[in-house]
Amino acid sequence: MVKVVKFGGSSVAGAAQFTKAAEIVRGDVERRIVVVSAPGKRFADDIKTTDLLIELAESVKKGRDFSGEMQAVIDRYAAIIEELDLPFSLLDSLKKQLSHLVDTYKEDEPRLFDALMASGENENAKLMAAYLRQLGEEAHYVSPEEAGMVVTDDPANARILPEAYDRLKNLRNRSGLLVVPGFFGVSKNGHIVTFPRGGSDITGSILAxxxxxxxxxxxxxxxxxxxxxxxxIENPQEMKEITYREMRELAYAGFSVFHDEALQPVVAEKIPVCIKNTNHPEADGTLIVDQREQKGLPVVGIASDKGFITINLRKYLMNREVGFGQHLLQILAEEGISFEHTPSGIDNMSVIVREEYMEEGKEEKILARIRAELNVEEVHVERDLAMVMVVGEGMARTVGVAAKATTALAEAGVNIKMINQGSSEVSMMFGVNASEADLAVKSLYKACFAQVKA
Ligand SMILES: Nc1ncnc2c1ncn2[C@@H]1O[C@H](COP(=O)(O)OP(=O)(O)O)[C@@H](O)[C@H]1O
Ligand SMILES: N[C@@H](CC(=O)OP(=O)(O)O)C(=O)O
Structure with a gap:
């Protein structure tokens, strides 16, 4: 039996965390594949190494003196190397590697960012392998290229290619502990390509x-x-066991603890995922599984995410116009925008998109195309929206969840701008003003988990 263990940035942020992580790995012989993130925050207002690397890439891109930014990155690793008494040759090769990446990619912007960001996890994996060896383990650093982590060539947004799995399965036959850096893969033409931010969770899942x-x-x-x-909410209810579908909805809607894209690889193989605490490994954690016994409360979690806009359209007799919705979504597709939700009425349709996709000039262009091509009576954009998601497999078999939720929002004075219920069997979505999102979550939590804690 092989277990894949992934340590997030907070679990490998410094020497003390390395020690805890190594102890966890050594505590179970089945923990054979270890994925590490780049060093994360050691204290609340610390800066993640990935963000330091982004600052470095920004300076290189702008042609500024980047020695300060480079030193800040080096210092993070130097502290770990010194405190764990690891070979100093690791620091020399790290410095050489960073300079090499800057020289190679300084004129090639998206590649520069991907290569530098990826080096955060890459160097940390080398340190972890060296540390495990120092503790007497047979441990090998395995690069994503060597492992066979072949991904699409889409900077900062890699996706695993199906053929990768043929190669990845061979890792089972290797001896010792294998330490693989998270967060990136290598495209067919040999480029380093990162997953979206937080993507080491995805690496772990693909390897699993x-x-x-x-x-x-x-x-x-x-x-x-x-x-x-x-x-x-202080001391919210712990989740002991949830399904992939529940976690996917919650992760997508704002539970940053596990990347929403990390579920797809494990779902296909029905591999259970356990979220655990490096600082308290005795705690059971949360198990994410394919099916769970339907007991307890119908709602398992409430999440919210800000940064949405909605494009609202009105056209009399829209319901009779064959292909209207298709044409609207076609415009968005042609402009490279993916949409989140599309609630509609007889003469109205709204499309909700993430604001971050609307780079400068895009919104005007889309509105102009909608006016010209769809001949609508009205089109306007509403901004600063948040989506609040109430999730639970049990909701489908429980009467009154929607009533309870809307009552709670009304009593808290939250203006519901949109409701989407029924398109997903496991969730109910409320669109609210971003400024009211936290209040909405708190009041929904109180209403749905009343018997647990007020
Ligand atoms: N519903 C939730 N349950 C637990 N943690 C959550 C939740 N929503 C957000 N978080 C945050 O996720 C953090 C852990 O995820 P992350 O910062 O990505 O950790 P890591 O450093 O391990 O990658 C927690 O410290 C917590 O602040
Ligand atoms: N280091 C990368 C990838 C990652 O997964 O990090 P973490 O495990 O700290 O969320 C990031 O900050 O995005």
């Missing part, structure tokens, strides 16, 4: 699927996935 692991353990800095973001 590739080697057909019995379990994918994702170590982070909380005892459990909680029913609501713990930054919003």
């Amino acid at each position: 699927a590739g080697v057909e692991a019995s379990l994918y353990e994702n170590f982070t800095d909380v005892d459990s996935v909680y029913s609501v973001n713990p930054a919003l």
Whole structure:
């Protein structure tokens, strides 16, 4: 049996965290494949190494003196190397590697960012392998290229290619502990390409699927996935067991503890995922599985995410116009915009998109095309929206969840701009003003988990 263990940035942020992570790996002989992130925050207002690397890339791009930014990155690794008494040759090769990447990619912007960001996890994996060896383990650093992590050539947005799995499965036959850097793969033409931010979770999941692991353990800095973001509610209810579908909805809607794109690889192979705490490994954590016994409350979690806009259209007799919706979505597709939701009425249709996709000039262009090509009576954009998602497999078989939720929002004075219920069997979505999102989540939590904690 092989388990894949992934340590997030907070679990490998410094020497003390390395020690805890190594102890966890050594505590179970089945933990054979280890994925590490770049060093994360050691304290609340610390800066993640990935963000330091982005600052470095920004300076290189602008042609500024980048020695300060480069030194800030080097210092993070130097501290770990010194405190763990690792060979100093690791630091020399790290410095050489960073300079090499800057020289190679300084004129090639998206590649520069991907290559530098990826080096955060790459160098940390080398350190972790060296540390495990120092502790007497047979441990090997395995680069994503060597592992066979072949991805699409889409900078900062890689996706695994199906053929990668044929190669990844061979990792099962290798001896010792294999330490693989998270967050990136290599495209067919040999470029380093990163997954979206937080993507080391995705690497772990791909490897778990590739080697057909019995379990994918994702170590982070909380005892459990909680029913609501713990930054919003003190001591929220812990989730012991949830389904892939529930986690996918919650992760997509704002539970940053596990990347929403990390579910797809494990779902296909039905590999259970366990979210656990590096600082408290005795806690059971949260198990994410294909099916769970339907007991307890119908709602398991409430998440919210800000940064949406909605494009609202009105056209009399829209319902009779064959192909209207298709044409609208075609315009968005041609402008390279993916949409999130499309609620509609007889003469109205709204499309909700993430604001970050609307780079300068895009919105005007899309509105002009809608006016010209769809001949609508009205089109306008509403901004600063948040989507609040109430999730639970049990909702489909429970009467009154929607009533309870809308009552809670009304009593809290939250203006519901949009409701989407029924398109997903496991979730209900409320569109609210971003400024009211936290209030909405708190009041929904109170209403749905009343018997747990007020
Ligand atoms: N519902 C939730 N349950 C648990 N943690 C959550 C939730 N929503 C957001 N978080 C945040 O996710 C953090 C862990 O994820 P992340 O920062 O990506 O960790 P890592 O450094 O392990 O990658 C927690 O510290 C917590 O602040
Ligand atoms: N280091 C990358 C990838 C990652 O997954 O990090 P973390 O495990 O700290 O979320 C990031 O910050 O985006």
